[in-house]
Amino acid sequence: QVQLVESGGGLVQAGGSLRLSCAASTRIFSNYAMGWFRQAPGKEREFVAAIRWSGGMTDYADSVKGRFTISRDNAKNMVYLQMNSLKLEDTAIYYCAADTFAPRLLRDIKEYDYWGQGTQVTVSS
Numbered sequence: 001q002v003q004l005v006e007s008g009g010g011l012v013q014a015g016g017s018l019r020l021s022c023a024a025s026t027r028i029f030s031n032y033a034m035g036w037f038r039q040a041p042g043k044e045r046e047f048v049a050a051i052r053w054s055g056g057m058t059d060y061a062d063s064v065k066g067r068f069t070i071s072r073d074n075a076k077n078m079v080y081l082q083m084n085s086l087k088l089e090d091t092a093i094y095y096c097a098a099d100t101f102a103p104r105l106l107r108d109i110k111e112y113d114y115w116g117q118g119t120q121v122t123v124s125s
Contacts, residue, residue, distance in 0.1 A: 009119030022096030030054035033102030038092035
C-alpha cells in the first residue's frame, strides 16, 4: 500500500509559477513510475506528466510541454511538478499517482494503482 500526499497548490496569477510536491509513505521502487494528472470542473481527469523512478525518463502532455517539469528525489521518495507560465486553463485539481509496474511510461489512468487526494490549483487573470 502506497499513500500519496500532494501539497503546494494555491491561487496564482496567469503567467506565474507553482511547485507541487507529492510525498510517498513508503519507498518508491525502481520499477515504479510516478505521474501527475489533473481534473478541471466538468471534465475528465487527464494526464499531465510522468517520470520513471529508475533512469528518470519523462513524458509530458502536449498542453504543458515546455512549461511544466516533473522531477523526483529518490532519497526522500518525493515527486515534484514545477509549473511555469501558468494559464487559466491550467486551473484544476492536481493528483499524484503511482504505477507500481511500469516497464514504460503510460498516460492511461487505469494503469496507475495509487492516488493522492489532490491539490487545487487556481489560475486567475
